[in-house]
Amino acid sequence: MKMVYLDNNATTQIADEVREAIIPFLTDLWGNPSSMHTFGGQIKKYVETAREQVAALIGAADPREITFTSCGSESNNLAIRGGAEAMDKPPHVITSKVEHAAVSGPCHYLEDRGFRLTKLDVDGKGRLDVETLRREVKAGKSLTSIMWANNETGMIFPVGLIGEMVHEFGGIFHTDGVQAVGKIPMKISELPIDMLSLSGHKLHAPKGVGALYIRRGTKVKPLVLGGHQERGRRAGTENVPYIVGLGVACDLAAKHMDEENSRVKAMRDRLETGILETCPGARLNGDTEGRLSNTTNISFDYIEGEAILLMLDDRGICASTGSACASGSLEPSHVLRAMQVGGMSVHGSIRFSFSTYNTDADVDAVLTELPKIVQRLRELSPFV
């Protein structure tokens, strides 16, 4: 059975080019870039090339604005905890109710330590309540962290507008760009964004590498102490192989973004339309406008997400669900709850997320199998 992988917002396949670029650093080029001798010291230039490649993808003015980390979560922690603690006075921390746990976690950490925390609502289509933000940013300097694109629904937030509001009152703006980088064309140097997190494994590099863009002049207190690496912002010998891999992955994403986005979008739209037409009680979570081109999140009334997911899995189809049962918690997805998705559909959501490696045959497979699964589970349900 051929696998149909439609869970690319969770993680992505490592690109062949990335894997090939990494291998020399696992075999011959194993030196420490901080060494004085040639064998080690020569490695430094590869790290710096990768830094330039990352800077180029996001449109940073200077590669020195890129700090390599171990993952997107570390980048978010460094930006939020390190950013708040470096400000003159404890800032008002502002975030949204639909952030990834790697943002809400450090925000709550700050709240526990006496920082004031405000979490903004979204509407039924997952769009941010910008008017409340406009009021909240006025109450003293803020450290605002709002994601660029939502991992569950793909909804894109107006980061330019948010940054302007935050800056008008002297605050700092961080955005979690883990789902956006490589999918949305961006020139960060021209945007009112002070910090941007990104993750390697969401754009065809391996797990275990990420980066934080820190605009020149923005102060951040390091979380990992004890070394000069990354200009003192993140101690620890560099993960050279994966940093090189991240650089190559950024290079690939930059080259193919426009072309791939239109192809991916066409597949996503065909899948979405097909499901909404063929499955009874199916409804879209989120909006058709202002959304990542690779993501669709659909709820099926009166049936439960984990059951759908396992039956898809039996047919080799990988997707994900916001159902409570699948996560081991009892509450369904915080994103769908923030969107006030109703009781009969909040437990039955399925997310399909595409990448460049998907094909039309993948869409066909889901459109063949999913209606049968939905019908089977609806026959079992007491509510239909």
Add this chain to the structure above:
Amino acid sequence: MWDYTDKVNEYFRNPHNAGKVENPDGEGQVGSLACGDALKLMFKLDDEGRISEAKFQTFGCASAIASSSALTDMIIGKTIEEAEQLTNKDIVDYLGGLPKQKVHCSVMGREALEAAIYNYRTGKKWDKQVEGEVICHCFGVTDKEIEQVVRENDVTTVEELTNACKAGGGCGNCIPDLESMIQRFSAEGVAEETGAARPMTNLQKIHLIEEVIDREIRPALRQDGGDLELVDVDGDTVKVRFRGACSGCVVSAITLKDVVEARLKDNVSPDVVVEEVK
């Protein structure tokens, strides 16, 4: 990824007895869409009073579907009296185990069975709220259910309780109550087993009397528009005043002895005497 047993996987993928029973003798539904799982259980009896047909409809995850289907297989061929001996642990054991976060699926099965048997016996729809006081408002779990789950599953922590019946898994406001209930019910369990019930202090006795009134007596009186309040406790003499429809009711003396005193004798001490204060 859950580590389901082969039996759970098999029951989920090829469930037995899915669907409806025509003209069932007993039918019960528990859970709700909002809670994320629900189960409707129906059965029919043969001439000898044994369950000849049992079917289920389930909204829920793989383990909820598997627990429901396994339950129908387990009760077919049993009498009502035999079936009502089943506990949620029996369902878990039958399936070769469930992940601990999924134990509540088996509790839902046991509750649906209870509801269906209640419906068979009374002709009425089972309403668990009557059977106690709701402690966890997020998932509508009553003190009665919590007590049963704690006793049947040897629950010692709130986490185990949440896994078994969801109580405490939402906003978390009831967690302090759950902690004290677990302590009380598991301590009582031990005391019963060793036969070493300690004599109560007067304060403990008053607390227990109030609790029994709240849990066992008041809901019954309220169904008829009545109520009562605890006025005083003097040794084994408990003084109460009737309220609402009970005050002035011609059978309030019977209510006093047959309901109030009987319940307190069962739950507090066999020496309790109840007096009405006008």
